[in-house]
Amino acid sequence: MIHAVLQWQMKKKPTPALSNTGASPGETRTEAGAESGVLPDEIGIEGEVLPSEAGVKTGAPPTAVSDQVLPFCDDDAGEGPSSLIREKAIPKQNEDKEEKLDEEETEKLKEKLGGKIAICKAHPKRPLLGLVLTPTRELAVQVKQHIDAVAKFTGIKTAILVGGMSAQKQQRMLNRQPEIVVATPGRLWELIKEKHPHLSNLRQLRCLVVDEADRMVEKGHFAELSQLLEMLSDSQYNPKRQTLIFSATLTLVHQAPARILHKKHVKKIDKTAKLDLLVQKIGMRGKPKVIDLTRNEATVESLTETKIHCETDEKDLYLYYFLMQYPGRTLVFANSISCIKRLSGLLKVLDIMPLTLHACMHQKQRLRNLEQFARLEDCVLLATDVAARGLDIPKVQHVIHYQVPRTSEIYVHRSGRTARATNEGLSLMLIGPEDVINFKKIYKTLKKDEDIPLFPVQTKYMDAVKVKRKIKTLVLMREGIVLCLHLAVRLWQKTDHQEERRRQKQMKVLKKELRHLLSQPLFKEDLKTKYPTHPHRRRDLMHICVVWS
Structure with a gap:
């Protein structure tokens, strides 16, 4: 581009x-x-x-x-x-001139100069020549940073158009006539509808890039993208334009549910059919060139994939156990924002201060938490799938699927946040009874030759984890009861000072006991273990687990 x-x-x-x-x-x-x-x-x-x-x-x-x-x-x-x-440097008040x-x-x-040189009063307009579309704001920021680094000495101007940030500021950036724009579909379409001059003529576009294309064209997502692609393929079509689509899962196909496959006119989709459908939706003309660099397993060779089977209410125990036993840069994924908020409160009580990343946060806070996570060596980031695709965070050692993803594509992208650039990494799934169906679908789609090995857990330390969890639960319950009592007092104008003092005293005792337990090391240094990370050692995981249990 x-x-x-x-x-x-x-x-x-x-x-x-x-x-x-x-x-x-x-x-x-x-x-x-x-x-x-x-x-x-x-x-x-x-x-x-x-x-x-x-x-x-x-x-x-x-x-x-x-x-x-x-x-x-x-x-x-x-x-x-x-x-x-x-x-x-041009003063802000003169930006339009x-x-x-x-x-x-x-x-x-x-x-x-003696009239020897002819000088134009205004420089001719620079058109928009390159457009990059991404599904998330964080990915758009990252792509722009990479383009700026490569084009540092060329003088090429770039701009970013994403939601959650000032539209007026982004309009001023467009007034500078950047040759390359990186955008999310929503904000870009909003500025096109407002008929910004720099976006009025897209026929001169030389390069269109759609990143994470399979996610972008999914039904029910990015309605503005379909309108934008329709415009680029019709009224603003440029026969000289080069269109590129990227994704780690372009050729990865998961079958539709059986209830859909039993319907009439529903056929099983394969790699070729999926690519043809993507090409049709993007509006590419002619037969495109396909460059496939993915492995059959869809995940990199340096990634260690493991699992823990447990009850749903035991996931908190195993998560805390792992974070205490294996410190480092850890990314924990969940399927819902409510789960992220609950885990954040739980870990804070246990003296683990996690960062969060989800769609309901302000954009500046999302970017700030992402930068802090990339800067700290021992840190935990709780995130939804908004952080699953494309983000290049250095040296992420562990990815934990607190909730098993719904599709194999999401699993591949989540796991791809670690073991990047030939580095080693670990992907751990916490599989509860409700996650078994999704896990089997992922296992079948990825065509794993062997079952994903169990993660070794030292069961002797789980009792200490359970005690801490029990006291933590009591603390949270007591705080909730006290809050309800305060609300009741305000509503009914009734209070029992003696009962309230008794509850506050119990709360102090519980918190003191929890602080004492948290101050004690959960693991002894000589017994602390290192999980196997190299692929050829994965076969030993099952044996190690049997010995420890």
Whole structure:
């Protein structure tokens, strides 16, 4: 995409308008500035090059085009591949006029330069050439950061359009005419409907990228995307546009439920049919090229996959056991926001301060928690599937599926947050009675040759975990009872000071006992174990579990 933008910039560079009259000594210096890539914005009223840019004339980087004179009437306003000149700081109140020269200043500048160089009053408009669509806001932020890093020395401008942030600020970013926009479908469609000038003509779009495409085109999700794709395939279609779709599960197919398959005109879908359906929904014309880099198992080889079978009310025990036994950067997934909130309160009582990430949080807080999780080495992030796709968080050691995902695609994307870039990682599923059906579906779809091994648990330490959990439950129950009593007192204007003091005393005793238990180490250092992480050691997990039990 960046290559396409650079090619477009090079083709659109016009020739400079220079007069044929002789140049005086003062004019020679000005023309030398033109040959060095100094633009009119960097030339003062007296025809002097600004000190901050003086080094550009003599120290041109290797990528600069040295044998081509840069025009003053530049189509790319100094943003092309051969210009590495820093932009001038423009006051906020003049943002709408940031690419125009004042008429009086232009006349003065012409007089000082002797009328030898023709200067345009306004730079031509830069169209939108690259568009990237992502399903989540966090992924859009990450993609923009990567594009900015790659295009750092090209002068290409980028903008991000996501919900949960100021629409006015994003409109001002579009006023700068960025060549590449990274967006979520909702906010992008909102600005298109408002007829923002930079989004009014998408026929010049050279590259359209749809990331996590299988998720984006799912029925019931991203209604704005279908309208956007319909517009790009009809009224705004560009035959020269390149369309790319990405996902780790483009060719992964899970069968529909039996009740649907029994209906008429419902056929079993395979990889080819799924890709054809995606291509049709995205609006790609012709036969696309398919590049498949996935393994048959859909997960990376350096990932250790394990499970724990337990009752639903025991999941809290095993989660706390794992977090205490194996500290590190741990990502815990649940299927609902209510479960995330409950786990957050539970772990806080047990002196584990987790971070949370779900759709009901403010966007700034979501990004702040994500940055903090990536910065701290020993940290727990409780998240819904909003964090399952695409996020590249460094050195995530463990992924825990507190609730088994509903589809194999979600399982692959969740597990893909760890064991990245040849690093080792662990994926642990806590399987309750209600999760067995989903687990069997995932196991069948991924075509695992062997059963996923059991995770080794030292049962001798589970009694201590249960005691802490019992006291924690009593504390939470007591606090709830006290809160209800306070509400009842306010409603009925009745109070029993003696009974309330007795309950408060009991609460203090329980909290003191819980603090004492939390201060004691749950595991002895010499008995602390390391779970197997290398693939060839997975076969030993079953044997280790039998020995410990």
